[in-house]
Amino acid sequence: MLTHYLSLQFKLLNRNIRDFGMHPLLAYVLIFGLISGLGTLIFQRLPNYAPYIIIGICVLLQMRLSQKQRSDFLQIVYGNKTKRLLRMAENLIISIPFVTLLLVENQYIAAVGLPIASAILAFIDLNSKSIVLPTPFSKSPYEFTVGFRKSFLFILMVYGLSVISVCVNNLNLGLFSLFVLCIICATYYGKVENEYYVWIFAESPNKYLTHKILTAIKNTFWMALPMMALLTAFFPENWWIVLLITAIGMILVIAFLLAAYSTYPGEIGILELIFIFAVFIPPFVLVVIPYFYVRSINRLKNTLV
Amino acid sequence: MIKIVDLHKSYGSKSVLKGINAEFHSGKTYGIIGENGAGKTTLFRCIAGLERFDCTITSDLQPLKNHLGLLFAEPYFFDKITGEEYIRLLCYARHKRIDNIADKNIFDLPLSQYVTTYSTGMKKKLALLAVLLQGNELFVLDEPYNGIDINGSIALTEILLKLKELNKTVIISSHIFSTLSDTCDEILVLRNGIITETVQRADFQKLEEEIKGSRVKELVNKLGLK
Numbered sequence: 181m182l183t184h185y186l187s188l189q190f191k192l193l194n195r196n197i198r199d200f201g202m203h204p205l206l207a208y209v210l211i212f213g214l215i216s217g218l219g220t221l222i223f224q225r226l227p228n229y230a231p232y233i234i235i236g237i238c239v240l241l242q243m244r245l246s247q248k249q250r251s252d253f254l255q256i257v258y259g260n261k262t263k264r265l266l267r268m269a270e271n272l273i274i275s276i277p278f279v280t281l282l283l284v285e286n287q288y289i290a291a292v293g294l295p296i297a298s299a300i301l302a303f304i305d306l307n308s309k310s311i312v313l314p315t316p317f318s319k320s321p322y323e324f325t326v327g328f329r330k331s332f333l334f335i336l337m338v339y340g341l342s343v344i345s346v347c348v349n350n351l352n353l354g355l356f357s358l359f360v361l362c363i364i365c366a367t368y369y370g371k372v373e374n375e376y377y378v379w380i381f382a383e384s385p386n387k388y389l390t391h392k393i394l395t396a397i398k399n400t401f402w403m404a405l406p407m408m409a410l411l412t413a414f415f416p417e418n419w420w421i422v423l424l425i426t427a428i429g430m431i432l433v434i435a436f437l438l439a440a441y442s443t444y445p446g447e448i449g450i451l452e453l454i455f456i457f458a459v460f461i462p463p464f465v466l467v468v469i470p471y472f473y474v475r476s477i478n479r480l481k482n483t484l485v
Numbered sequence: 486m487i488k489i490v491d492l493h494k495s496y497g498s499k500s501v502l503k504g505i506n507a508e509f510h511s512g513k514t515y516g517i518i519g520e521n522g523a524g525k526t527t528l529f530r531c532i533a534g535l536e537r538f539d540c541t542i543t544s545d546l547q548p549l550k551n552h553l554g555l556l557f558a559e560p561y562f563f564d565k566i567t568g569e570e571y572i573r574l575l576c577y578a579r580h581k582r583i584d585n586i587a588d589k590n591i592f593d594l595p596l597s598q599y600v601t602t603y604s605t606g607m608k609k610k611l612a613l614l615a616v617l618l619q620g621n622e623l624f625v626l627d628e629p630y631n632g633i634d635i636n637g638s639i640a641l642t643e644i645l646l647k648l649k650e651l652n653k654t655v656i657i658s659s660h661i662f663s664t665l666s667d668t669c670d671e672i673l674v675l676r677n678g679i680i681t682e683t684v685q686r687a688d689f690q691k692l693e694e695e696i697k698g699s700r701v702k703e704l705v706n707k708l709g710l711k
Contacts, residue, residue, distance in 0.1 A: 380575055382550075
């Protein structure tokens with residue numbers, strides 16, 4: 181039963197990766213490379229905090245599988261005992277690259293502690309459905325309202341990282357947290373809404389997109405403001421770098437938003453993703469953003485008048 | 486007024502609507518009945534402009550979609566959005582400022598909770614409430630009574646009568662005949678992608694008997710229940 185369930189999950193995951201336009205094997209290599217690259221960087225920059233950060237990232241990922249609704253479904257299908265075994269197996273599989281990283285970095289206590297924590301987490305069901313998290317973005321629907329709630333723990337983590345950057349007097353870490361925060365904001369636009377939520381708008385495609393972009397810029401700014409203030413206060417001579425990173429982050433948010441609508445009602449594919457990351461090369465911004473914009477307008481014409 | 490002339494819609498080689506002709510006037514409520522798969526939802530999606538189709542749907546409301554309140558049989562909701570935020574989103578989309586939502590919460594919905602915690606009926610009520618608060622001129626309601634409790638059904642019937650009084654146009658589908666006979670001026674029978682009958686209020690009873698009498702008994706007998 182355990183093998184059947186896990187192979188089904190593996191099949192579903194592969195299907196999603198293929199829909200995204202990538203070969204699953206390549207995706208796994210990339211994920212592993214990303215974790216090792218990012219992990220090594222964290223160990224280099226923050227040797228004292230790195231094991232905690234690595235464990236934190238792993239647990240955050242595992243928590244996404246601990247939702248009560250999902251757990252209830254597994255219990256109905258497999259019964260309580262098998263459900264716990266399945267949950268443990270899932271969590272342990274997720275922890276593999278992180279444990280490997282900890283072993284490579286000679287963090288043996290953390291490397292033993294993480295699988296234990298993963299197994300314990302399999303016994304905890306998170307019922308986040310009923311706790312309504314207040315958000316400052318409720319007034320301007322809806323991406324930031326929903327996104328803020330979904331990514332709240334990640335936001336807390338990057339804010340924590342920025343505080344650490346001040347404590348250890350490491351501006352680069354602070355800038356990294358600021359940039360990650362902008363990436364989190366960008367992901368709010370990574371998935372286009374159900375057609376009904378585009379259709380309801382009494383706007384032309386042009387006005388609709390302009391409105392979305394302005395809201396995205398405004399809300400990204402408010403989200404980043406406390407971090408910008410913190411970094412500017414403690415590294416005042418580098419205020420312009422803080423501003424520059426925020427500006428680049430906002431361009432990334434806009435690129436994500438437009439890329440999503442440029443494939444509407446479909447999902448962002450690998451080609452769009454490549455174009456998004458091309459915005460980091462300055463001249464490409466002038467091509468990629470207008471290109472996505474024009475394509476988005478054409479796509480939205482079928483739904484908005 | 487909304488006028489549909491010779492509406493055709495196909496999905497690939499499958500023809501769903503095969504020449505729909507209909508007129509919908511202000512201050513009137515129209516029922517659409519038909520078996521599952523007859524094309525009711527497709528017709529609604531075409532009226533809303535959510536589908537591409539052959540023919541033109543004309544209306545004195547321009548653009549029609551911006552005056553249309555559309556309720557799907559199974560409304561879609563985002564995760565992590567509260568009832569109040571959902572209503573605000575729909576009103577915001579139509580540039581409609583909404584104050585005192587609590588006063589307008591006639592279905593006593595827990596608006597400060599996430600919609601994902603609502604029951605099926607509560608979700609339907611929320612979607613309906615939001616569409617009503619948008620202040621539309623035309624309402625297309627696909628199975629609005631489905632999942633709603635008895636008090637909610639009574640309130641919905643009253644709402645539909647009120648909309649008629651306010652000179653709005655309402656197009657509604659329902660599998661519960663009494664809900665249509667209580668509220669509609671005309672019932673359009675959709676069979677195999679065409680409207681086969683347009684029945685006026687005076688003939689509703691005849692239509693109901695016809696539906697009951699026709700194939701239903703024959704089909705039940707086929708089950709061979711013992």
